[in-house]
Amino acid sequence: MSRRAPNTPSRASSRDAFIRATGRLLRQQGYDATGLSEIVAGSGAPKGSLYFHFPGGKEELAVAAMQREGGQLRSAIASIMSSGDDLAAALGALVDALAQGLEGSGFRDGCPIATVTLEAATRSEAVRATAASVFESWLEALQEGFMARGLDSPTARRRALLALSAIEGALILARARRDLEPLVAVREELVELMA
Amino acid sequence: MSRRAPNTPSRASSRDAFIRATGRLLRQQGYDATGLSEIVAGSGAPKGSLYFHFPGGKEELAVAAMQREGGQLRSAIASIMSSGDDLAAALGALVDALAQGLEGSGFRDGCPIATVTLEAATRSEAVRATAASVFESWLEALQEGFMARGLDSPTARRRALLALSAIEGALILARARRDLEPLVAVREELVELMA
Numbered sequence: 001m002s003r004r005a006p007n008t009p010s011r012a013s014s015r016d017a018f019i020r021a022t023g024r025l026l027r028q029q030g031y032d033a034t035g036l037s038e039i040v041a042g043s044g045a046p047k048g049s050l051y052f053h054f055p056g057g058k059e060e061l062a063v064a065a066m067q068r069e070g071g072q073l074r075s076a077i078a079s080i081m082s083s084g085d086d087l088a089a090a091l092g093a094l095v096d097a098l099a100q101g102l103e104g105s106g107f108r109d110g111c112p113i114a115t116v117t118l119e120a121a122t123r124s125e126a127v128r129a130t131a132a133s134v135f136e137s138w139l140e141a142l143q144e145g146f147m148a149r150g151l152d153s154p155t156a157r158r159r160a161l162l163a164l165s166a167i168e169g170a171l172i173l174a175r176a177r178r179d180l181e182p183l184v185a186v187r188e189e190l191v192e193l194m195a
Numbered sequence: 196m197s198r199r200a201p202n203t204p205s206r207a208s209s210r211d212a213f214i215r216a217t218g219r220l221l222r223q224q225g226y227d228a229t230g231l232s233e234i235v236a237g238s239g240a241p242k243g244s245l246y247f248h249f250p251g252g253k254e255e256l257a258v259a260a261m262q263r264e265g266g267q268l269r270s271a272i273a274s275i276m277s278s279g280d281d282l283a284a285a286l287g288a289l290v291d292a293l294a295q296g297l298e299g300s301g302f303r304d305g306c307p308i309a310t311v312t313l314e315a316a317t318r319s320e321a322v323r324a325t326a327a328s329v330f331e332s333w334l335e336a337l338q339e340g341f342m343a344r345g346l347d348s349p350t351a352r353r354r355a356l357l358a359l360s361a362i363e364g365a366l367i368l369a370r371a372r373r374d375l376e377p378l379v380a381v382r383e384e385l386v387e388l389m390a
Contacts, residue, residue: 030314032227108317117371118310119225122303131371161365161380168367169360176312176326185356193388 014045015053023065028108030115031062031127062116063130069112070134074141081145088191090145091163095187098167099180107178110171138164146194163190209240210248218260223303225310226257226322257311258325264307265329269336276340283386285340286358290382293362294375302373305366333359341389358385 021042025034036058040047054060080094101109113131121128139160146156166186173182216237220229231253235242249255275289296304308329316323334355341351361381368377 028317030225030227032225033314033318110313113371114367115310115313117367118305118313119228121370122223123228128371128373132373135368135371158380158384161368161377162361162384165364165368165377165381166357166361167364169363169365170356172309172312172363173330173356173360175316176308176323176330178323178327182356182360185353186360189353189357189388193384 011049011053014043014049017043017045018050018053018061019064019068022061023069023112024109026062026065026116027069027110027112028105031058031119034058059124059126062120063126066113066116066127066130066134070130070137073112074134074137077138077141078144081141082148086195087146087149087151088195091194092187092191095167095170095183095190098171099174099183099187102171102174102183103180107175110175111168114168114171135164159194162193166190206244206248209238209244212238212240213245213248213256214259214263217256218264218307219304221257221260221311222264222305222307223300226253226314229253254319254321257315257319258321261308261311261322261325261329265325265332268307269329269332272333272336273339276336277343282341282344282346283390286389287382287386290362290365290378290385293366294369294378294382297366297369297378298375302370305370306363309363309366330359354389357388361385 018039021039022034025038025042036050037047039058039061040050051057054064076097077094080097081090083090083093085093113134116127117131121131139157142160142163143153143156146159147153151159166189167183170182170186174180213234216234217229220233220237231245232242234253234256235245246252249259271292272289275292276285278285278288280288308326311322312326316326334352337355337358338348338351341354342348346354361384362378365377365381369375
C-alpha cells in the first residue's frame with residue numbers, strides 16, 4: 001500500500017498531468033498566453049512539484065508537451081495510413097478526424113504545434129527544433145503511407161509536404177471562420193489529387 | 196509652414212507608424228508577445244499619442260494592422276493574378292514572392308494574420324472577425340484569378356482554399372525548419388495541379 005494520502009498524485013502522474021495541461025493550453029491559446037499558474041491549475045497537480053519536474057520552466061514544459069502530442073498524432077497518422085483504405089480514402093479519413101476534433105471543441109483545439117511555432121520559433125531554439133522534428137515525424141508517416149501505395153520517394157515527399165501544409169493552413173482558416181469549409185475543400189482537392 | 200518642430204511626426208503619420216510597427220511585430224512574434232511599449236519603440240512616434248489614436252489599446256491596434264497588411268497582400272495577390280501569366284505561372288510567382296520575403300527576413304516575416312489568429316481567435320471576437328474577413332478577401336482575389344482563367348466558380352473556390360491553406364501551412368513548416376523546402380514543394384504541386 002502506498003503511504004501517500006488518497007488523491008495525492010504520484011510523482012510520475014504529476015509530471016504527466018503538467019505535460020497534458022500544457023499541451024491543451026498550447027493547442028488552444030498558444031505559448032505566450034499560457035502562464036505557469038494556469039498550467040498548475042489545469043493539471044490538478046501540486047504547484048510545488050512543477051520546478052522539481054521542469055527546472056527549465058515553461059520552455060521545458062512546452063518542449064515536453066510538443067513531443068508528447070506530436071508522438072500521439074504521429075501514431076494516429078501512421079495508423080490511418082496503414083489501414084486497408086486506398087490513398088485517397090486514408091487521407092480523407094485523416095482530415096475528417098482533425099475536422100471532428102476542431103468542431104467538437106468549438107473551434108478551440110487546433111494543431112498542438114503550429115501556434116507555438118509561429119510565436120516562439122524565432123525566440124527559442126528549443127521550441128523551434130522540437131517543432132521541426134515533430135513536423136518531420138508527421139511528414140515521414142505521410143510519406144511512408146504514400147510510398148506503400150506506389151508513389152516514388154520524391155513524389156511522396158512533395159505530396160506529404162503539400163498535404164501537411166494544406167491541413168495546417170486549413171486549420172488556421174477554419175478557426176478564423178468558425179466553419180469547416182476550408183478543411184472540406186482541402187479534403188476534396190487532396191482526395192482528387194491522390195485518386 | 197507647419198509650426199511643428201522638425202522630426203515631430205504629424206498626427207496622421209503617428210497613427211500610421213503605430214499601425215506599421217504593430218503589423219511588423221504581429222508578423223514576427225504574434226499578439227501576446229507584443230507589448231504597447233514595444234509598439235511605441237518600434238514606431239518612433241510619441242508615446243502620449245498612442246491612446247489618442249487607439250483608445251481600444253492593443254486589440255484595436257491589432258485589428259488596424261491586420262486590415263492594413265491584409266489589404267496590401269490582397270492587392271499583391273490581385274496584381275499577380277491579373278498578370279499575363281497562365282494560372283500555374285501566376286500561382287508560382289505568388290509563392291516565390293512569399294518565399295523570398297520569408298528567407299530575406301531570416302525566417303521571421305511570416306503571414307501577418309496567421310499567428311494572431313491562432314493565439315487570439317478564441318479570446319477576441321474583433322481579432323477573429325478581422326482575420327476571417329482578411330482571409331476571405333485573399334480567397335476572393337485567388338478565386339477571381341482562377342475564374343478569369345477558365346475554372347468554374349465552385350472549382351475555383353475549392354482551389355483557392357487549397358492554395359491559400361497550403362501556402363499558410365508551408366509558411367509554418369518553413370519557419371520551424373528554417374528552410375524553404377515546404378514552400379518549394381507546395382509551389383511544384385500547386386503548379387502541377389493547376390497546369
